[in-house]
Amino acid sequence: MSTQSRKTPVSLNTLRQKKGRGQRFASLTAYDALFAELISTSGVDVLLVGDSLGMVLQGHDSTLPVTLDDMVYHMNHVRRGNQGALIMADLPFMSYASESQSLESAAALMRAGAHVVKLEGGAWLAESTRLLTERGIPVCAHMGLTPQSINRIGGYRVQGRDPSQAQTMVDEALILQDSGASIILVECVPVDLGQKITERLDVPVIGIGAGPHTDGQIMVMHDMLGLTPSSIRVPKFVKNFLPESDAGIPGAFRAYAQAVKAGTFPGPEHSFT
Numbered sequence: 001m002s003t004q005s006r007k008t009p010v011s012l013n014t015l016r017q018k019k020g021r022g023q024r025f026a027s028l029t030a031y032d033a034l035f036a037e038l039i040s041t042s043g044v045d046v047l048l049v050g051d052s053l054g055m056v057l058q059g060h061d062s063t064l065p066v067t068l069d070d071m072v073y074h075m076n077h078v079r080r081g082n083q084g085a086l087i088m089a090d091l092p093f094m095s096y097a098s099e100s101q102s103l104e105s106a107a108a109l110m111r112a113g114a115h116v117v118k119l120e121g122g123a124w125l126a127e128s129t130r131l132l133t134e135r136g137i138p139v140c141a142h143m144g145l146t147p148q149s150i151n152r153i154g155g156y157r158v159q160g161r162d163p164s165q166a167q168t169m170v171d172e173a174l175i176l177q178d179s180g181a182s183i184i185l186v187e188c189v190p191v192d193l194g195q196k197i198t199e200r201l202d203v204p205v206i207g208i209g210a211g212p213h214t215d216g217q218i219m220v221m222h223d224m225l226g227l228t229p230s231s232i233r234v235p236k237f238v239k240n241f242l243p244e245s246d247a248g249i250p251g252a253f254r255a256y257a258q259a260v261k262a263g264t265f266p267g268p269e270h271s272f273t
């Protein structure tokens with residue numbers, strides 16, 4: 001099967017329209033030019049230059065050691081390889097601890113070619129989200145399991161199982177949307193909470209371990225190729241698409257994009273109830 005070329009680049013409007021039409025979209029992480037090209041020509045709409053690179057590329061046991069310079073370095077490479085996907089980039093740990101710092105850090109990623117910056121947190125991000133959005137920098141707010149807070153959370157575990165915690169997450173997602181967030185990403189929450197957040201919000205919601213009802217899905221590229229480093233426990237929400245590929249790694253990217261769009265991934269075996 002040949003690679004897919006796009007007539008027009010994916011934008012936030014594209015994602016909003018897809019949400020409006022009930023069409024799912026697929027996202028994957030990418031950290032270099034070659035994989036950015038392979039992924040963005042395989043039907044995947046959004047690339048994330050994720051700070052997960054600290055774990056899958058650099059060999060750390062968390063994302064905390066990743067610096068803004070690391071992110072800018074990888075962002076520059078992904079920009080060169082990208083063929084029309086929307087590129088999100090993570091603001092790494094402690095690069096947005098204050099509002100003015102968030103502006104400077106986000107500007108560095110935007111100059112390197114990001115279209116959207118991603119920040120981890122809840123309602124406390126409202127002011128930074130407003131500040132960035134008003135200055136032309138689209139924001140994705142990452143909620144639920146937020147790996148940069150792993151020491152406070154105490155482990156990589158499902159968030160929002162408790163009804164009051166779930167309600168707080170819905171309320172905070174609405175606050176962030178009202179503050180200007182263009183995308184909400186929810187990680188590791190029960191299926192019904194992923195569905196509720198998606199239905200309550202007007203902006204596109206991307207899920208990872210959040211069930212099948214979110215507008216988009218995302219996975220770490222190494223995980224969906226069965227390349228999770230041995231020091232990391234493979235999460236339940238991960239599926240290795242390489243075995244069902246008809247054409248090696250590019251075929252696995254296409255199989256993932258097709259499964260997300262057809263609604264066959266994630267299945268119940270990848271979701272939390």
Ligand code: KIV
Pocket residue numbers: 029048049050051052053090142185187208218219220
């Ligand atoms: O850094 C990353 O790869 C992420 C995804 C897990 C969503 O934030």
